[in-house]
Amino acid sequence: MPPSPTPSPPPPPPRKGAVMTFDSLEFAVKDKQILQSVFGRIDGPTCILGSSGAGKTSLLNILAGRVAPRAGLTISGNTYLDGQPFDPYKNRRAVAYVMQDDALTATATVRECLLFSANLRLGAGVSVEDKEALVDEVLVELGLNKCRDTFIGSERSKGISGGERKRTSIGVELVTKPDVVFLDEPTSGLDSFAAFSVVESLVKLCEHGATVLATIHQPSSECFHLFRNCIVLSPTGRVVYSGPVDKMSDYYARRGFPVPENTNLADHALFAIALTSEEKLDSSGLYMRVPVKGASVLHMELDEKADPHELSTSFDADPEEEGGGEPDEEKGEGARKRKPAPMQPSHLGDDYTIRKGASHPFKSSFWTQLQWLTWRESNTLRRDTGALIGRFGITIFLNVLFGLIFLNAGRQDSNSELNIRNHSGALTFVTINTMFGSAQPALLEFPAERPIFLREYTTGTYRIGPYVLAKVGIELCLLLAQTLVQYVIVYFMVGFQGNFILMVLVNWALGLTSNGVGILIGSAVDDVKTASEFVPITLVPQLLFCGFFISINAIPVFLRWARYLCSLAYALNLLYIIEFNGGTCTPGAVAQANCAAALSDNEIYEDLVGLYVAILLTMFVTFRMVAVVVLRKRARAVY
Numbered sequence: 001m002p003p004s005p006t007p008s009p010p011p012p013p014p015r016k017g018a019v020m021t022f023d024s025l026e027f028a029v030k031d032k033q034i035l036q037s038v039f040g041r042i043d044g045p046t047c048i049l050g051s052s053g054a055g056k057t058s059l060l061n062i063l064a065g066r067v068a069p070r071a072g073l074t075i076s077g078n079t080y081l082d083g084q085p086f087d088p089y090k091n092r093r094a095v096a097y098v099m100q101d102d103a104l105t106a107t108a109t110v111r112e113c114l115l116f117s118a119n120l121r122l123g124a125g126v127s128v129e130d131k132e133a134l135v136d137e138v139l140v141e142l143g144l145n146k147c148r149d150t151f152i153g154s155e156r157s158k159g160i161s162g163g164e165r166k167r168t169s170i171g172v173e174l175v176t177k178p179d180v181v182f183l184d185e186p187t188s189g190l191d192s193f194a195a196f197s198v199v200e201s202l203v204k205l206c207e208h209g210a211t212v213l214a215t216i217h218q219p220s221s222e223c224f225h226l227f228r229n230c231i232v233l234s235p236t237g238r239v240v241y242s243g244p245v246d247k248m249s250d251y252y253a254r255r256g257f258p259v260p261e262n263t264n265l266a267d268h269a270l271f272a273i274a275l276t277s278e279e280k281l282d283s284s285g286l287y288m289r290v291p292v293k294g295a296s297v298l299h300m301e302l303d304e305k306a307d308p309h310e311l312s313t314s315f316d317a318d319p320e321e322e323g324g325g326e327p328d329e330e331k332g333e334g335a336r337k338r339k340p341a342p343m344q345p346s347h348l349g350d351d352y353t354i355r356k357g358a359s360h361p362f363k364s365s366f367w368t369q370l371q372w373l374t375w376r377e378s379n380t381l382r383r384d385t386g387a388l389i390g391r392f393g394i395t396i397f398l399n400v401l402f403g404l405i406f407l408n409a410g411r412q413d414s415n416s417e418l419n420i421r422n423h424s425g426a427l428t429f430v431t432i433n434t435m436f437g438s439a440q441p442a443l444l445e446f447p448a449e450r451p452i453f454l455r456e457y458t459t460g461t462y463r464i465g466p467y468v469l470a471k472v473g474i475e476l477c478l479l480l481a482q483t484l485v486q487y488v489i490v491y492f493m494v495g496f497q498g499n500f501i502l503m504v505l506v507n508w509a510l511g512l513t514s515n516g517v518g519i520l521i522g523s524a525v526d527d528v529k530t531a532s533e534f535v536p537i538t539l540v541p542q543l544l545f546c547g548f549f550i551s552i553n554a555i556p557v558f559l560r561w562a563r564y565l566c567s568l569a570y571a572l573n574l575l576y577i578i579e580f581n582g583g584t585c586t587p588g589a590v591a592q593a594n595c596a597a598a599l600s601d602n603e604i605y606e607d608l609v610g611l612y613v614a615i616l617l618t619m620f621v622t623f624r625m626v627a628v629v630v631l632r633k634r635a636r637a638v639y
């Protein structure tokens, strides 16, 4: 065990925020019991300690309302906020939740991240100046002032350090002046000083009146003693200790597990459990038991005089803090046997809302959200020069290559079937390139961006509508530019005969539908790797139905319907009509017949132009709407 001096605990920070208490909390997945009669009090910075798999994250998520009872998951228990029955699930949007992985925009600066959060989550009631002042204040308090204008960064581009990143994640929540902040392993992956400064930030959060609960792994002694309360869970999900950190050492000592000299108390707490049998833990009284006192569970004091086998802890109502909770006369065994209430949204009587009205999810208007999201999207576009160069560089390279391979293919006379084949080949390949070139960036970028969306959406930063609109707005511009670059190269090198503007517009529409497919897949799957695996199944079959490799007439009738699902086919139908209709075809009966055959062989009808356009536009809208539904569904599964 690492030797570390045990510093004297700092004075507890002044509590201004709400006190959350809970008892009889049970959680089971199918037949596996994960949490057993868990109880605690969150008053001041509180941490949950336990070995891996003990149920720390489960406890945090249940209290944050991020786990809803559903088939296979059983949750029950009592939760209170300032003595009032409190339904975490109903109030989930009022709980600020800092995830273990920092989901921050890589191309934004630290200050911009906080400003974004403040502007969207504080609403119009707070002036712009006040929001900026608040952000600047938070930057100073979290020690982020020196990196305020540094980009967050990503694996591709170095940005702020891990500790600064974590503190930025906390700052994003802090600017909303939250009442309840839950953090999943905020110190994981940080060096001991960075971890210390993160926990210091949590203490500051409490000084701002927040109720803070964090799961924590291997805290240094200095870090651990910054917390006021600690809940220690055993590997079986039982409470070993739930109370003030400064009384924990005594608690262990009195039950036969004194903390050896120069030993980290947090390490000792876990080692003692890990090295002792379940029977010994039970008989020594190390498992804490508590009488259930319902709404009056407000003030917890370790009662060291009590028989450890009976009442290790006693709860006493504190009338000053109670806030109207009715005293509960039940005590001891009878109370302990009281059946815990199932934690259902409909169960907990009064719908106690943290600072009434705070659970209203969206504080800013649709337009404000759209403006800020568009601002962020355009910043990302401008600043991620690597992605921009990659996207346009690949477009230029491939289209110059196609241009060279199909050089003048469109200028050959159409009397020769071979010429027509080369001509249509050029058109088909350029269009296939549009499809892949537009879907690929969304497929690769969106899964990485989704955690940011999920964090922001679940914390009520914005609605899905403005988010999708901002993305679509930027994509519209970007894809138009990409298509223009593409056509400026290939149109003249190949010598296409159709109307330049119409061809660009059709390719643009195809680019937007393909991009929609990329976003849809990116919304549904968890990572870039899985998203890439979907490419063959969604894009490659379209190649077979585009009429180039095999004419549609030659495909078995029972499979032909599949072409109606392919945006590539509709775009090509339009492009073939633009390129091979009578006006643009070489004069002469044979040439005209060859051009007409290029259309008829693929069942392309000029009088259906309106339908092709309508279907392409419908696909553009539909893919995005389905992506919205998928995103919303996934967001609901998170909280």
Ligand SMILES: Nc1ncnc2c1ncn2[C@@H]1O[C@H](COP(=O)(O)OP(=O)(O)OP(=O)(O)O)[C@@H](O)[C@H]1O
Residues within 6 Å of the ligand: 029, 034, 050, 051, 052, 053, 054, 055, 056, 057, 058, 059, 215
């Ligand atoms: N929805 C779920 N379905 C299946 N098992 C679950 C679910 N939620 C939690 N568990 C199981 O519950 C146990 C506790 O998980 P939890 O993530 O809460 O532990 P933890 O203490 O946070 O672990 P770690 O420190 O490793 O993150 C694990 O065995 C986990 O597999």
